[in-house]
Amino acid sequence: DAGITQSPRHKVTETGTPVTLRCHQTENHRYMYWYRQDPGHGLRLIHYSYGVKDTDKGEVSDGYSVSRSKTEDFLLTLESATSSQTSVYFCAIRDADPNEQFFGPGTRLTVL
Amino acid sequence: GESVGLHLPTLSVQEGDNSIINCAYSNSASDYFIWYKQESGKGPQFIIDIRSNMDKRQGQRVTVLLNKTVKHLSLQIAATQPGDSAVYFCASKGAGNQFYFGTGTSLTVIP
Numbered sequence: 001d002a003g004i005t006q007s008p009r010h011k012v013t014e015t016g017t018p019v020t021l022r023c024h025q026t027e028n029h030r031y032m033y034w035y036r037q038d039p040g041h042g043l044r045l046i047h048y049s050y051g052v053k054d055t056d057k058g059e060v061s062d063g064y065s066v067s068r069s070k071t072e073d074f075l076l077t078l079e080s081a082t083s084s085q086t087s088v089y090f091c092a093i094r095d096a097d098p099n100e101q102f103f104g105p106g107t108r109l110t111v112l
Numbered sequence: 113g114e115s116v117g118l119h120l121p122t123l124s125v126q127e128g129d130n131s132i133i134n135c136a137y138s139n140s141a142s143d144y145f146i147w148y149k150q151e152s153g154k155g156p157q158f159i160i161d162i163r164s165n166m167d168k169r170q171g172q173r174v175t176v177l178l179n180k181t182v183k184h185l186s187l188q189i190a191a192t193q194p195g196d197s198a199v200y201f202c203a204s205k206g207a208g209n210q211f212y213f214g215t216g217t218s219l220t221v222i223p
Binding site for chain 1: 116144146148156157158201203205209211212213214215216
């Protein structure tokens with residue numbers, strides 16, 4: 001398995017509170033991604049990073065911010081969580097070549 | 113925008129039979145595709161990939177076929193086993209570094 005961990009694995013929080021999810025890799029891959037997975041939808045990209053301090057928005061970035069201060073860590077922050085952000089969040093990594101993208105185990109977030 | 117879709121949300125097959133899962137993509141410029149397997153409560157697991165300069169690629173018990181003319185991708189699983197029961201979805205790499213995912217086909221293997 002690709003060396004990707006996510007923390008926490010489960011979290012329940014209340015509307016309006018800040019939440020930070022962490023993705024950690026040991027593969028030294030350049031690209032890191034945050035997706036959310038909801039019933040009836042394919043995985044949807046929130047943000048991704050193409051290097052330390054280099055990030056870009058995905059299709060569902062509103063309400064989320066990210067940071068990457070080290071190659072191995074990619075943080076996803078919900079500044080003020082809403083119930084619509086209840087979801088399963090997956091981190092993925094990819095190297096420049098080949099293109100294989102590998103996923104972490106996921107974080108189940110519930111916003112009450 | 114780009115989209116990826118699967119033809120069947122569910123598929124049931126007898127153990128030992130072959131399974132075929134289909135996928136369609138919208139962007140003719142997509143140059144790379146991946147099939148994933150996702151078991152309940154787990155992250156997607158990479159199965160096999162194919163580049164757009166290929167029509168077919170084989171792995172262990174799996175084959176991916178790519179038809180660029182009709183923008184169609186399929187995953188064939190030979191001699192399907194109970195452990196193959198999962199959700200399968202395809203992903204296409206679009207412009208830049210983004211991937212687009214289908215919603216998945218839930219495969220059930222009947223013993």
